[in-house]
Amino acid sequence: MEGWSSTHVSSRPPHRQNTRPTMRDVAERAGVALVTVSRVVNGVGTVREETAERVMAAINAIGYQRNELARSLRPGQNSMTIGLLLGDLTNPFYASLAKAAVEVANRAGYAVLLSTADEDPEVERRAVGELIGRRVAGLIIVPDQGDHAFLNEINGHDHVPIVFVDRPATGAEADVVLVDNEDGGRKATQHLIDQGHRRIAILGAPSYYSTGRRLRGYRKALRRSGITPDSNLVVTLRRGTTEEASAATHTLLTSADPPTAVFSTTGFLTEGVLRACRQLQTSVAIVGFDDFKLADMLPTPVTVVTSDTEELGRHAARLLLDRIDGDDAPSRRTVLPVQLIARGTGEIGTQ
């Protein structure tokens, strides 16, 4: 999972490292929409003759290169459509991501084919095949944890640019846009340590990439403060539902040596911890990963670490459009920063 050819950490959009003129440069020079250039280059749709001439003149003037032209000329290559494959839209994380990606794509003249896979490798595989079969110009994928070598087969002939978002994919090399999970885990745990907590539990489904990184940040923060991680306080959920998190919290809080604080690594898990506390009519210090609506309106406002989810979607879409335009620099890994919002549940006084 670590074998990425190029790694850099940035919260800004990537520079366009490709200096060869792109279709978008042609559009700019000719003063026409990208879709018009695509029509001329691909010979599909109708364009007025004088417009087509202006586009051809721009192509010649800026030296839009032959190999780019050849690539664009492959039938259906630029369908001006991208595919977006992610998890359950009723998870606000995916909804924000989709919203932002659709906005960026539409503004650039691209339509978005939306598909959802819900962590099921078979469904994901079928959906990717379906999208590539529909000649999308590029794909944004939130990959599940399975092996993604199948992408190389499906995509072998078509070479559709792919950007992975939220997690990298094993077995397939492509751009990836992440949030700084490890730093988030560290910040959440450090906040609880700073409030005097020593017995801090972590709830997660560590088979997923992001939870593994959050766990690593948790362990580092504990060790730096001279606290030996207690494996009884590291709880691995099987699926990561609210109900599982609630049951696990119940077990933790009624054990012989309960934790005084919990770091819950997703929004669904945080809700489970809160529900268990209400059921037990007790409370525990909590820091959640990912902010959620009304977190500040609960009886004790909930402290969270969070990142800019819409920026995650925007950034992935911009990166993909650059790739579609011919940017062929080595794969990039972009990591967006996280921040802690202290609201109450992390404080010692709230127990």
Added chain:
Amino acid sequence: MEGWSSTHVSSRPPHRQNTRPTMRDVAERAGVALVTVSRVVNGVGTVREETAERVMAAINAIGYQRNELARSLRPGQNSMTIGLLLGDLTNPFYASLAKAAVEVANRAGYAVLLSTADEDPEVERRAVGELIGRRVAGLIIVPDQGDHAFLNEINGHDHVPIVFVDRPATGAEADVVLVDNEDGGRKATQHLIDQGHRRIAILGAPSYYSTGRRLRGYRKALRRSGITPDSNLVVTLRRGTTEEASAATHTLLTSADPPTAVFSTTGFLTEGVLRACRQLQTSVAIVGFDDFKLADMLPTPVTVVTSDTEELGRHAARLLLDRIDGDDAPSRRTVLPVQLIARGTGEIGTQ
């Protein structure tokens, strides 16, 4: 807005009123996927010869009619893609709707082009043109309040089936799937009356269809209980944001003759009422329209009227697929039921 040719109220999917064989019947008979029939009928893509022969045999056997065939044969007519045009995905209402519609469409072999318009008539118009230009086989639209006669022009030549969801559109006739807004308004208000309230305010942006209906239900419930509606308690917000609702609640609750209860007609507005109450360190009886996550976890759990939003999306998608398959019965209006979930904020004891 009432000029619909056919009106029936039902929470079940519509019967297929068209008894002529459809492309889906051909697929079933031939034992192949719908997309395969589409390929044979439209002459696009590749299908193995023996499969094509099986499809043609099924067409002849069940008498798939010539006019349907002719319609299907129009270039690009069945792209096996539908367009979905709705509001901000970070509104959980639209996210649930999209999720359900995408699931139904994908299962039937259709891909979904997603576009968002956010109540801006110009953006909606452009997005519709863009989707029809991409030869979608059908469109699901949450229309804004403006005149939709433009749809007849854009769509005049292509006759792409359209289903409106959540609101009907003025100036354009098509199927529409709604929730029972008036009954929801009545149930919310009646609940507050049953708790002993007489001064009940309503917050809404009544220029929208659904809010108008909710207001009508509110007025009817008051009149039936012999309460004269007080126009000072009917608050019209300009955009319907949480911030506006919060400010309006502040004004209402600090007035000389404040209401003892508020009916907030959307989830965003309910949040605004709750925020104003917290700011003023006071409380008021509340019933909200549309349920929301964590409504039951707030200091006083929030009473709501709600409908099955995913069913709204599923139903719209099924109806559209039937239309694409050739169902040409008169336009239908389907109204899904609403129910009240009593949780606390509507009760007299919570004030």
